[in-house]
Amino acid sequence: TYFILLLITITRLISTVGNKTEHLNNNSLLSSDLISRHNLHDDPESLESASRDFGNLVHHLPRAVFHPRSPQDIASLVKTSYESPAPFTISVKGQGHSTRGQAMARGGVVVDMRALREENNSNKKKNIRVIWREEGYYGDVGGEALWADVLREAAEMGVAPASWTDYLYLTVGGTLSNGGISGQSFKYGPQISIVHEMDVITGKGELVTCSSHTNSELFHAVLGGLGQFGIITRARIALHPAPKMVKWVRLLYNDFSAFTKDQERLISINGRKHNNNDNNDDDVALDYVEGMLLMHQGPINNWRSSFFPLADHPRIISLVTQHSILYCLELAKYYDEKSENNVDKEMQGLLEGLSYMPGFYYEKKVSYVEFLNRVRSGELKLQSQRQWDVPHPWLNLFIPKSQIMDFDSGVFKNIIFKRNITTGPVLIYPMNRSKWDKRMSASIPEEEDIFYTVGFLHSSGFDNWKAFDAQNKEILKFCNDAGIKVKQYLPHYSTQEDWTKHFGPNKWRTFLERKLQFDPRMILSPGQRIFNKD
Numbered sequence: 001t002y003f004i005l006l007l008i009t010i011t012r013l014i015s016t017v018g019n020k021t022e023h024l025n026n027n028s029l030l031s032s033d034l035i036s037r038h039n040l041h042d043d044p045e046s047l048e049s050a051s052r053d054f055g056n057l058v059h060h061l062p063r064a065v066f067h068p069r070s071p072q073d074i075a076s077l078v079k080t081s082y083e084s085p086a087p088f089t090i091s092v093k094g095q096g097h098s099t100r101g102q103a104m105a106r107g108g109v110v111v112d113m114r115a116l117r118e119e120n121n122s123n124k125k126k127n128i129r130v131i132w133r134e135e136g137y138y139g140d141v142g143g144e145a146l147w148a149d150v151l152r153e154a155a156e157m158g159v160a161p162a163s164w165t166d167y168l169y170l171t172v173g174g175t176l177s178n179g180g181i182s183g184q185s186f187k188y189g190p191q192i193s194i195v196h197e198m199d200v201i202t203g204k205g206e207l208v209t210c211s212s213h214t215n216s217e218l219f220h221a222v223l224g225g226l227g228q229f230g231i232i233t234r235a236r237i238a239l240h241p242a243p244k245m246v247k248w249v250r251l252l253y254n255d256f257s258a259f260t261k262d263q264e265r266l267i268s269i270n271g272r273k274h275n276n277n278d279n280n281d282d283d284v285a286l287d288y289v290e291g292m293l294l295m296h297q298g299p300i301n302n303w304r305s306s307f308f309p310l311a312d313h314p315r316i317i318s319l320v321t322q323h324s325i326l327y328c329l330e331l332a333k334y335y336d337e338k339s340e341n342n343v344d345k346e347m348q349g350l351l352e353g354l355s356y357m358p359g360f361y362y363e364k365k366v367s368y369v370e371f372l373n374r375v376r377s378g379e380l381k382l383q384s385q386r387q388w389d390v391p392h393p394w395l396n397l398f399i400p401k402s403q404i405m406d407f408d409s410g411v412f413k414n415i416i417f418k419r420n421i422t423t424g425p426v427l428i429y430p431m432n433r434s435k436w437d438k439r440m441s442a443s444i445p446e447e448e449d450i451f452y453t454v455g456f457l458h459s460s461g462f463d464n465w466k467a468f469d470a471q472n473k474e475i476l477k478f479c480n481d482a483g484i485k486v487k488q489y490l491p492h493y494s495t496q497e498d499w500t501k502h503f504g505p506n507k508w509r510t511f512l513e514r515k516l517q518f519d520p521r522m523i524l525s526p527g528q529r530i531f532n533k534d
C-alpha cells in the first residue's frame with residue numbers, strides 16, 4: 001500500500017510540475033514597462049554576456065539582465081515574477097563558472113551578482129564579517145562573494161574556513177548550490193557542511209533566515225540544491241584559526257590499485273575530531289588528499305598546478321611513455337611556527353608503508369594562502385595566452401569505492417587511452433560519505449562509506465569539443481552498461497527521467513516537494529533544466 005501511495009504522490013507531483021513548467025515555457029513576456037520599472041538591462045552587450053559561461057558550449061539569451069544593489073532588490077524582482085499572471089524565470093549568475101548553461105535563463109532574467117560585489121566594493125563593505133559565538137568563530141559572507149576574497153580577508157584576521165574548492169574565483173552562492181569539494185573534503189566535509197545559517201530569497205520573493213534549527217527544510221533544500229529553492233544572499237560559515245604554512249607532497253605510482261589503496265588509507269587516518277574551535281595542535285592526520293592522472297598525451301605540469309622540478313621532467317615523461325598512465329597522489333599537511341619542527345616527522349610517519357615508486361617523492365613548503373590559491377597562476381597564464389575562454393566539455397563524477405577498479409580498466413585504460421584526446425587535468429580522489437549530510441539536496445553515492453570523485457577537466461578548441469562530448473557520453477554509457485553507479489557532480493541532464501535517476505526515488509520525491517513548497521511557480525534557476533525545458 002505504501003508503495004502505491006508513494007507512486008500516486010510522485011505521479012501527482014510530476015504532473016503538477018509538468019503543467020507549471022509548460023506555463024512557464026510559453027513565458028517570459030517581460031514587458032518594457034517591467035524592464036524599466038526594475039532597471040533591467042536589455043542592451044545587446046549585457047544579454048550576450050549573460051548568455052556565456054566557462055563551458056562555452058551552451059548560449060541562451062535572456063530577455064534582460066538585472067544588476068542588484070542589495071538583497072532586497074533581488075527579493076523585489078522575484079516577488080514581481082511570483083505575483084505576475086505570467087511569471088518570468090530568474091537565474092543567478094555568480095561567476096558563470098558553470099559549464100552547461102546552469103546560470104542562464106533563456107527568455108528570462110539573469111541576476112548578475114557581480115553588480116552586488118561592485119556595490120559592496122564601492123561602499124568599502126568587507127566580504128566577511130567575523131563573529132564569535134560560544135562554540136567558536138563564524139564568518140558571515142555574501143552569496144555574491146568570491147572565495148578568494150573571503151580567504152584574503154579572513155586570513156588577515158588569522159581565521160579561515162576549513163573546506164575549500166581547488167579554484168577560488170567562484171562565488172559562495174555558486175559552490176554552495178553544488179557542494180564545493182576539494183582535497184579537504186574527506187576530513188572537513190564539502191563546503192555545504194560548514195554552513196551554519198543562511199539568508200535565502202525563496203521563489204515567492206520572501207527573504208528567509210534558515211539554519212538546521214530554524215526553517216530547516218529550506219536550509220537543507222538550498223545546500224546542494226542547484227539554485228532551485230532560493231537565492232543565497234548570506235551564509236554563516238564556521239571558521240578556525242588559519243594555519244600559516246603547508247607541507248605539500250606529490251608521489252608517483254604506476255599501479256592504480258596501490259594508488260587507490262594508499263589514498264583510502266590516508267583518508268581513514270583521521271586525527272582528533274576537528275571543529276571550528278579546534279586549534280589543530282595535536283591533529284596528526286593530513287589536511288588534504290587529492291590525486292590526478294599523468295598521461296602521455298598531456299604535459300607534466302598543467303594549469304591546475306606546476307609542481308615537478310624542470311630537471312625531473314624527462315625522467316617522469318619517460319615513465320609515462322613506459323606505463324601510458326601514471327597516478328599522482330597529492331597530499332598536504334598544515335603547520336605553523338609551533339608545529340614546524342614536527343611536520344617533517346609527522347609526514348614521514350604518515351607516508352610510511354605507502355607503495356609509491358621509490359625516488360618519485362616531491363615536496364614543497366608554501367604559505368597557506370599560496371597553497372589554497374594554487375590554481376590562480378595557471379589561470380592567469382592561460383588568460384594571457386587567450387586559452388581560458390575556450391570550450392570546456394567537463395565531466396565530473398562520483399563513483400562508489402568498490403567500483404573504482406572497474407572504472408579504471410574500462411575508462412582510464414580503455415576509453416581514454418583509445419580515444420587519445422585527453423589533454424586537460426584528470427583528477428581522482430576519495431571522500432568519506434559520513435561528512436555529507438543526507439538531508440541536504442546534494443546527491444552522492446549512498447551505498448558505501450567511501451566514494452571517489454573523478455573530474456575530466458577538458459579544454460578544447462571551438463571545432464573539436466564534440467569529440468570530448470562524445471567521449472563523455474561513452475564514459476557514461478560504459479558505466480551504465482557495467483552497472484557502475486556513478487552520480488554526476490555539477491550535473492547536467494536533459495530529461496526528468498535522468499534527474500529522477502540522479503537523485504534516486506526518495507531524494508527526488510523530497511526535491512519535488514521542496515520545489516513546490518519554496519518555488520511553486522518554477523521561477524528559479526531554469527538553466528539547470530530540471531523543471532524548465534529550454
Ligand code: FAD
Nearest residue numbers: 094095096097098143165166167171173174180181227232
Ligand atoms: P554560477 O556558474 O554563476 O552558477 C551556478 C549555479 O548556481 C546556477 O544554477 C546558479 O543559478 C546557482 N547560483 C549561483 N549563485 C547563487 C546564489 N547566490 N544562490 C543560489 N543559487 C546560486 N567545484 C568544486 O566543487 N570544486 C572545485 O575545485 C572546483 N573547481 C573549479 C575550477 C574551475 C576553473 C571552474 C570553472 C569550476 C570549478 N568548480 C569546482 C565548479 C564550480 O564550483 C561550480 O561551477 C560553481 O557553480 C561555480 O560557481 P559560480 O559562482 O561561477 O556559479
